Amino acid sequence: MREPAARTDSGRVVASFGRRHEVRDAEGRVWACVRRGRQQDVACGDLVRFAVTAPGQGVTEGVEARSSLLYRSDAFRQKVLAANADLVVVVVAGRPMFREILLTRCLAAAAAAGIEVLIACNKQDLAESAEAMAQLDYYRNLGIRVTGLSALHGAQALAPYLQDHVSILVGESGMGKSTLINALVPDAATRTGELSAGSETGRHTTTSARWYDLPGGGAVIDSPGMQVFGLQHLDLHDLEQAFAEFAPLAGQCRFSDCQHGDEPGCRLKELAAREPRAAQRLVWLREIVAENRRVAHWERPGQG
Template sequence: MTKRKKLNKGQSRRVTDNHNRRLKRNVADTIDDSQLGPQQDGLVISRFGQHADIEDGEQQIHRCNLRRTLGSLVTGDKVAWRPGLDTSHGISGVVEAVHPRTTVLTRPDFYDGVKPVAANIDQIVLVSSVLPELSCHVIDRYLVAAEDVDMPPMIVLNKVDLLTEQERSHAEKLLQRYCDIGYQVLYVSCDTGEGLEELKQAFNNHTSIFVGQSGVGKSSIVNAVMPEVGAVTGAVSDNSGLGQHTTTTARLYHFPSGGSLVDSPGIREFSLWHLAPERVAWCFREFREYLGGCRFRDCKHGTDPGCLIQEAKENGKIHPERLESYHRIMAAMADKPTRHHPNSL
């Protein structure tokens, strides 16, 4: 008989990890239903692998197992769950079903396709900052993603206290292009308090989600508008100039005055490669009245003759840098990645 080759340390670790994952997957299905209470509705506050924190009708949080038949489950989902009669190993219930979603924010994943990030959101708060840098191209990518899922976005420029008067004037000039096409823009400083009250008012009666690159101060804003939360914050790396990841999983918080907020993991990229080219053009809202009117049906809105979007740019109706952002996005989509970064949206 051929002697079986001994596993190396890495192979042994993977075998053990796979075995433990299989055991965890079966935990919820081995629970005796007689040990569970009656079914009730709940809200997913956060998701942790095969567990989720569920809020009941009294706003009490319960760490629950998930039935294997659930499929995807994300922060903001409304679910049916059953509490355990006895808490075991910190687990106090089982999630059994997910109610239909009104909206879902997704991210493309090269390995798993389009994955949900959060559900039942009705407002996207796009946080940018003067650090690591103010990039209108990054803002444009987020706006395309927001328009694609039909969620009204609001732009927040954070850390404005770091700007000189001249730099502040330049930033306002850059962001005026978004005000001109109907987006709300707020200027915020967690240190001076500028814009925080206006931001709180914008959260009222909405379920909002923060998106933005790492290091722009999303968690700092959460702390400023919700001091009781104590979200972990981090600084911009001196070595790379990139933000440090501080939030590791999406988490939903409630405002005392009404409304809710999802603080999402920090990301450094916003991928759009899953969208069709014509959909990207539609997601630039100021392009819409011109789409379909160009001389050629397959107009690329570049040097094509008879392009209404180019004509609108020349007439001052479309900002030149917005059109440039569109072409940069299209160029990036033409060069689809062979491997997608796991932290990108």
């Protein structure tokens, strides 16, 4: 008699925590899975195949080809944020005031991953949001969509952007990503209430990415707030293309290998001389390049 084949199943990764992840199968059952040893990273949003090892448990054997992959990377490791998303919503706010350098890095990561972006300026009920919205005019003029809303008073303003998309909310801690999820997804509240590791602070900081189906169609992924956003996987050419004001100028400097530093005839510096915000963003772009020079060659993760 032959051994019965080991049972395998497939599903969507709805939460990921390092080597462990939760996979939801076609019947809606959730499996606690672990990836094999040195296998590639598994991201929230991935479609995976897994071998059943025990009731409710499995080992992930393979990841289906991804339509997109958003990740950040530093000198030591890459961190996959979400797979198969087609919209990155960068959540900012006026209190605490968002840091523009992180917004810039989030936008660059999304552009490099080929994913549409939306900037959601939350906490419009607070007076400080006027200053935040004013700062965002520059991005609006670059053609990036910006919307203001207050998660505490409902997230309806966001719903039309999210409908039928797979979106990921990213941004600094405390901007209101999880509060937005709670406003958008009726039964989410119980699950966003996890306390942070330093739970004596009583703050409900999100510690892992999690997928939520939207009642009207589509899904939205909550993600942990970030302090830093490494872009070691992007080279100068990628970055030129990922900064909307510089992309049209790329390749037009006098020297074809221009680093946009002290070289004469630099088109990016010419723009920076006219536009202070572009000057600031060019400094940030060059900082990323300098960071990347300090580390060895970085392997890009595959698209699946």
